[in-house]
Structures are given as C-alpha cells and as structure tokens.
Amino acid sequence: MKTIYRLEVTAPEDAYERLSGLLALEVSSGWxxxxxxxxxxxxxxHCEREDLLRQLQATIGHQLPDAVCVLAPVEEQDWLAAWREFFTPVCCGSRFVVLPPWLADQAEHDFPGRTPILIEPKSAFGTGHHATTALCLHVISDLLDAGKLTGGKSFLDLGTGSGVLGVGCCLSGLHGQGLDIDPLAVDNAQENRQGNGIAPEAFVLAQGSMECVQQQYDLVLANILARPLTEMAPDIVRACAPGGCLVLSGLLEIQAEGVERAYRNCGLPAARRMVDGEWCALIWDDIPAR
Known part of the structure; x- marks a missing residue:
C-alpha cells in the first residue's frame, strides 16, 4: 500500500462553522x-500530496489559531475491503436491521421479523453503526410500534447522508424527501434507494437544506450536528405538521439542553430523550398547532 497524508484538525465548538466554511472552499475531495x-x-x-496539506495547515493556523492541527503520513487502505471484513449487521428497535448488500441473503434467516435496510458502506454518513443513526432508527421503530407513524404519512430526512433513515421510513410505508448539502451523500442515497427497491417518487432526494422545503411533514428527522440544529430551529419547527413527530440527533448528551432550549423557544414543549452512551436524540411525538 502506498503512503498518503492526513491532516487532523480539532476545533472548538465556536469555530465549527468557520472551519467548515474554510474547508468547503479549500478541500474539493471532502473530509x-x-x-x-x-x-x-x-x-x-486525506490527500496524496503532503505539500497541499501543509498549505492548508498554514491557512487554518492563520485564520483559526485556536484550532489544533496534526499532519502525519498514513498507509492507504482498501476501504471497501476493510468494510467488507468488519461490517456487522445492526439491529435498531424492534423492527429494523441494517445490512450491507452482500449480507442481504442472510436477513430472513438470521433476523426473522425485521425489515432489512441494505446500505452500501461508502463515504456518506449513516451505516447504522454510529450511535446517532441507530438512535434515530430505534425512535422510528418505536413511533411505528406506538401507532404515532402509519403507512401513507410523509417525512423529511434532513442531512440524509446514506439515506438510511429515509429508506427505513419508506420500507415502513411512508413517503418523503431527503436533503443533504453533500452531493456525494445524495449520490450514495440514490444508490441505496435503488438497492432497496424504493421508487424515486416515494423518496425524493436533492442537494440542499431547509431552503428546499416547501411543505409540512408528519415526521421530520434531522441527524446532523448541534450547532446547525440550533440555528435552523425555526425553519425545522415550521416544517413539522401539527400532531406530527420531530426527531433530532447528531448531538452529544451534554449539548442536548442547549438544542432543546432553541426548540422550546419556538413554541415546542419539553422533548423526550433517548440516550446511547454519550449521544442523545430529542423526540417530540405530538407537535402542537402553532
């Protein structure tokens, strides 16, 4: 295997947006x-050229002196081969199991009664292995079990990533829209939509964020990060239909209070919480009319 280079940048919470914006301008390959x-x-x-990462490190150091940068060589890997070796099925709630396509034939035998969600593990976030993805699928499963969600209801999957949450919703009889600002994520979600036999009109995918939302939904899912969840609170609440459900994740338990406060300021009651380790999901299962 040849050597490539990795620049690791640790940024304080208040520098997240500035660093994300800087990387969006300087790094075309993603991060x-x-x-x-x-x-x-x-x-x-990651990059094959050390000089480019050194230039980026200098730029970050100049514009964001509080960020800590570490540049080091790493051995390039066959990432897909590594996924195939170590990817294990993930059971979420009472209903779902997330599987890679090469384990699809095992689903009925090994996981009877569960709905298999086939996800091709690529660069997009969302294979079910991260606690926040599993939390969201668990919440969806619980809402279906409780009758809060039923076939024919609509959903919005904000920050769809691999499309795993939207796929789970569609396989449960819902229909809706998935949005992501990363075009690679949208491509991956489209591939997973097709791999699970879901019609494009049942799960409409597009690049973008809340500016693309033109209606209200019975279920709004936003598995992103604490800061954008807080900043987009008014827009996200407006996208929730009265009597519907809202599920927020991608946040640490220590961030939950601040995020919840932003939504209570928009007129929502206290949220129910589901916690997995240090990660948390905020749940509203009966959005009040506004």
Missing amino acids: EEESLPTGETRFRI
Whole structure:
C-alpha cells in the first residue's frame, strides 16, 4: 500500500462553522467529521500530496489559531475491503436491521421479523453503526410500534447522508424527501434507494437544506450536528405538521439542553430523550398547532 497524508484538525465548538466554511472552499475531495465529548469537532482530511496539506495547515493556523492541527503520513487502505471484513449487521428497535448488500441473503434467516435496510458502506454518513443513526432508527421503530407513524404519512430526512433513515421510513410505508448539502451523500442515497427497491417518487432526494422545503411533514428527522440544529430551529419547527413527530440527533448528551432550549423557544414543549452512551436524540411525538 502506498503512503498518503492526513491532516487532523480539532476545533472548538465556536469555530465549527468557520472551519467548515474554510474547508468547503479549500478541500474539493471532502473530509471526515467527528463530534467529541468536549463539544469540539475533529476534522480529518486525506490527500496524496503532503505539500497541499501543509498549505492548508498554514491557512487554518492563520485564520483559526485556536484550532489544533496534526499532519502525519498514513498507509492507504482498501476501504471497501476493510468494510467488507468488519461490517456487522445492526439491529435498531424492534423492527429494523441494517445490512450491507452482500449480507442481504442472510436477513430472513438470521433476523426473522425485521425489515432489512441494505446500505452500501461508502463515504456518506449513516451505516447504522454510529450511535446517532441507530438512535434515530430505534425512535422510528418505536413511533411505528406506538401507532404515532402509519403507512401513507410523509417525512423529511434532513442531512440524509446514506439515506438510511429515509429508506427505513419508506420500507415502513411512508413517503418523503431527503436533503443533504453533500452531493456525494445524495449520490450514495440514490444508490441505496435503488438497492432497496424504493421508487424515486416515494423518496425524493436533492442537494440542499431547509431552503428546499416547501411543505409540512408528519415526521421530520434531522441527524446532523448541534450547532446547525440550533440555528435552523425555526425553519425545522415550521416544517413539522401539527400532531406530527420531530426527531433530532447528531448531538452529544451534554449539548442536548442547549438544542432543546432553541426548540422550546419556538413554541415546542419539553422533548423526550433517548440516550446511547454519550449521544442523545430529542423526540417530540405530538407537535402542537402553532
């Protein structure tokens, strides 16, 4: 395997947007993000050219001196081969199991009674292995079990990533829209929509965010990060139909109070919470009329 280079940048919470904007301008190949228990975000950028990452490191150091940058060589891997070796099915709630396509034939035998969600593991977020994805699917399963969601209802999947949440909704009889600002994520979601036999009109996918939303939905899912969840609170609440459900995740438990406050300021009652380790989902299952 040849050597490539990785720039790892740890940024304080108040620098997230500035660093994301800088990377959007400077890095065409994309990057990884990881929310840390401290509220910081860790970004990882991989590139074959060390000189380009050194230039980026200097730019970040100049514009965001509080960010910590570490540049190091790493051995390039066959990422898909690694996924195939270590990817394990993930059961979520009472209804779902997330599987890669190459394990699809095992679903009926190994997971009877569960709805298999086939996800091709690529760069887009959302294979079910991250706690926030599993939390959201668990909440969807519980809402279906409780009769809060039924076939024919509509959903919005904001920050759809791989499309895993939208696919789970469609396989449960719902229909809706998935939005993501990353075009690679939209491509991956389209592939997973097709792989699960879902019609394009049942799960409409597009690049964008709340500016694309023109209606209200019976279920709004937003599995993104605490800061955008807080900033978009008024728009997200407006997208919720009265009597519908709202599920927010992508946030640490220590961030939940601040995010919930933003939604209570928009007229919502206190949220119900589901926690998995350090991660949290906020749930409203009866949105009041406004």
